[in-house]
Amino acid sequence: MKYDFDKIIERRGTDSVKYDLLNPVFGSEDLLPMWIADMDFEVPDFIREAVIERVNHPVFGYTYRPKRFFNAVASWMQRRHGWELKSNMISFSPGVVPALNLCVMAFTDPGDRIVVQPPVYFPFFTSVTNHDRELVYNQLVEQNGQYEIDFDHLEEQFRKGAKMFFLCHPHNPVGRVWKETELQRLAELCVRYRVLVISDEIHSDLILFGNKHIPLASLGKEIADQTITCVAPSKTFNLAGLYSSAVIITNQELKKNYDRILDVVHVGGGNIFGQVAMKAAYTHGDDWLDQLIGYLEKNYALLCELLGSSVPEITISPLEATYLVWLDLSFLGKNDKELKAFVIEQARLGLNDGPVFGPGGEQHQRINIATPAKVLEEGIGRLSDAVLAAG
Numbered sequence: 001m002k003y004d005f006d007k008i009i010e011r012r013g014t015d016s017v018k019y020d021l022l023n024p025v026f027g028s029e030d031l032l033p034m035w036i037a038d039m040d041f042e043v044p045d046f047i048r049e050a051v052i053e054r055v056n057h058p059v060f061g062y063t064y065r066p067k068r069f070f071n072a073v074a075s076w077m078q079r080r081h082g083w084e085l086k087s088n089m090i091s092f093s094p095g096v097v098p099a100l101n102l103c104v105m106a107f108t109d110p111g112d113r114i115v116v117q118p119p120v121y122f123p124f125f126t127s128v129t130n131h132d133r134e135l136v137y138n139q140l141v142e143q144n145g146q147y148e149i150d151f152d153h154l155e156e157q158f159r160k161g162a163k164m165f166f167l168c169h170p171h172n173p174v175g176r177v178w179k180e181t182e183l184q185r186l187a188e189l190c191v192r193y194r195v196l197v198i199s200d201e202i203h204s205d206l207i208l209f210g211n212k213h214i215p216l217a218s219l220g221k222e223i224a225d226q227t228i229t230c231v232a233p234s235k236t237f238n239l240a241g242l243y244s245s246a247v248i249i250t251n252q253e254l255k256k257n258y259d260r261i262l263d264v265v266h267v268g269g270g271n272i273f274g275q276v277a278m279k280a281a282y283t284h285g286d287d288w289l290d291q292l293i294g295y296l297e298k299n300y301a302l303l304c305e306l307l308g309s310s311v312p313e314i315t316i317s318p319l320e321a322t323y324l325v326w327l328d329l330s331f332l333g334k335n336d337k338e339l340k341a342f343v344i345e346q347a348r349l350g351l352n353d354g355p356v357f358g359p360g361g362e363q364h365q366r367i368n369i370a371t372p373a374k375v376l377e378e379g380i381g382r383l384s385d386a387v388l389a390a391g
């Protein structure tokens with residue numbers, strides 16, 4: 001079956017954060033929203049049908065996750081990433097950010113040092129600081145839009161006594177899929193210094209241009225024993241509003257402690273429709289996902305072609321995964337406040353402002369290209385027209 005990603009869906013008036021909160025967030029409703037990480041594509045039919053079937057049973061009482069739910073997650077991980085899991089290695093979270101917070105609560109104490117790699121998805125910061133843990137930056141190193149890990153600096157932070165490390169794999173917003181050699185090096189350091197890794201692999205199904213995602217914990221038993229991996233169908237199948245994700249913990253001692261905190265804060269129950277959607281996605285989603293990946297690759301090529309010809313001064317980071325593209329607009333010579341105002345007032349776009357991603361985010365903007373090509377063209381046109389008009 002061929003899926004239609006060109007279809008334009010009216011999302012205004014659906015209580016959508018992306019569309020209906022433009023005014024409170026950007027101070028204007030008259031913007032093209034290309035921010036926050038959800039897609040403008042419709043959820044595939046096999047997921048909607050599964051949810052409708054459940055809706056048609058008229059009682060929505062307390063629900064547990066049956067074995068077939070865990071089997072669906074394990075089968076997906078095996079099919080898409082070649083990672084063999086048993087169902088007793090899989091737990092739950094009502095979202096990946098909640099899982100980060102639960103891990104901080106379960107496995108660290110106030111004052112403990114937790115390392116993150118900015119520029120990075122900003123809730124990583126508050127997941128540390130909201131619990132009075134110490135945020136430690138291991139800033140990525142950039143050259144012409146290509147980002148690498150500063151391993152020497154990372155080791156120094158570990159040597160100084162970091163307790164936990166948040167890995168963003170693939171990395172939002174810089175678009176990297178960490179390679180096996182990089183992951184091996186990371187694993188070696190984490191094992192040597194006994195740093196517990198929370199590997200946020202929420203974008204790992206959206207791997208583009210022949211790159212390969214290797215789950216960090218699949219590298220070997222030693223690193224698996226100290227890694228907690230967070231995955232979800234939310235980015236992949238556009239289900240963010242259903243708040244359901246899987247937390248993979250092969251070390252049963254760690255898993256017991258994670259499950260305990262899930263119980264303590266009483267969020268382990270989940271949402272009936274979330275689990276139905278997740279099972280349907282992970283059971284039937286391969287063909288749809290393969291087509292989505294093809295569409296995202298074309299959209300990225302379109303962005304590079306159109307922006308590259310109209311405003312070649314913009315540095316576009318290579319996109320190895322997902323649909324969030326990192327743009328360096330420093331050539332405009334504007335400070336961060338001016339750049340933010342320029343994007344809103346001149347380009348009439350709602351983008352994610354670079355500085356919120358922490359050090360390294362200055363003079364950058366993040367654009368979401370998971371939208372029909374026509375909408376993307378409109379967005380690119382607005383940005384290039386604004387730049388050209390600014391002279």
Ligand SMILES: Cc1ncc(COP(=O)(O)O)c(C=O)c1O
Nearest residue numbers: 037095096097098121172200202
């Ligand atoms: C790296 C990363 N982790 C987590 C999330 C959000 O996860 P959730 O909505 O499941 O809390 C996002 C959303 O953009 C993300 O990019």
